[in-house]
Amino acid sequence: MNKTRAAITAVAKYLPERVLSNTDLEKMVETNDEWIVSRTGIRERRLVAEGQATSDMAIAAINQLFNDTGVTADEIDIIIVATVTPDYMFPATAALIQKEIGANRAWGFDLSAACSGFLFALQTGASFIESRTAKKVLVVGADTMSAITDYTDRNTCILFGDAAGVVLLEPTEDENYGLIDQMLYVDGSGADALYQAAGGSRLPASAETVAKRQHFIYQDGRTVFKKAAEGMASASTAILNRNNISGDDIAIFVPHQANKRIIDVAAQRMGLSPDKVLLNIDKYGNTTAATIPVGLKEAVEDGRLKDGDYAVLAAFGAGYTWGSILLKWGPTRSK
Ligand code: UT7
Secondary structure (H helix, E strand, C coil): CCCCCEEEEEEEEEECCCCEEEHHHHHCCCCCHHHHHHHHHCEEEEEECCCHHHHHHHHHHHHHHHHHCCCHHCCCCEEEEEEECCCCCCCCHHHHHHHHHHCCEEEEEECCCCHHHHHHHHHHHHHHHHCCCCCCCCEEEEEEEHCCCCCCCCCCCCCEEEEEEEEEEEECCCCCCCEEEEEEEEEEHHHHHHCCCCCCCCCCCCCHHCCCCCEEECCCCCCCCCCHHHHHHHHHHHHHHHCCCCCHEEEEECCCCCCCCHHHHHHHHHCCHHHHECCCCCCCHHHHHHHHHHHHHHHHCCCCCCCCCEEEEEEECCCCCCEEEEEEEECCCCC
């Protein structure tokens, strides 16, 4: 009998409606469209409406997935939510989602790995499927970055946006589908290059931390850039090499969208033509844990990712955390 693999059988996304363009940002901080586009590739990003939180976006994406597939909430065994912007420090966003969608049999939890969160959550979810602990796992990547972005800091406010994406994992014994390999890493020596200083147990919220704007993202952009370009490129090429496949064999590379220049380095090292690289950073900016599931959905929508195709996913983020996953897409569920 073949080994049980975890297959992605459905994917859905949610992008909030409000658009924040580079021109809008020019009116808020000392920046310009030319600088932002040439340094990052970003033209606009989406932001939540007043009062909308991470679970709201995740629930919208999950309901879309249920509508598309006919799968119902009571079939779900586990809900894993990758996020660094949960609705609350506790309870977990997974609990809020469970109640709202009515997943009566499910358990679940949040997972914090910043921009690599979706990859870490996907591998975690896959382990429950491969060990036959669960038959249907929802893996969510969702972040409301606007909640922790300082819109007076031009170094960071141009980068981030809000979004949610979700995939459904199910078991398969068919070798044409499912997660094949993963290379995931954490290196805490990067902790102070990209972090949110206050609001945790190290520096609890106080009038002083608020006055010092310590509840917002801090990033040493240049330091993170160098690590990210190297980390993403080496993880993406290493996973191809370890599985004896080349850039020609894969249908699409779906990288985390932090900076177009970082993605270009990885794609070049993998020997990929531009049509094999999923890029939507121009429309959404960096949506942290949501970039990869949103990218997967768009690759399917464009017809660039079909059942049985090889795809490589890769990310780099705060921690540092980084890595890559190789999979064969599908079998896609339909109603
Ligand atoms: O997703 C998680 C992981 N995160 C990443 O992968 C992000 C990695 N880092 C980056 O993508 C880039 O470092 C940034 C896009 C954040 C910055 O680009 P950079 O090319 O590294 O620029 P820099 O920070 O080295 O700044 C270059 C110059 C500076 O001026 P001086 O010191 O050369 O006079 C900045 O003050 O650009 C200035 N600058 C800006 N100018 C106009 C910084 N931000 C802006 C801005 N508009 N928004």
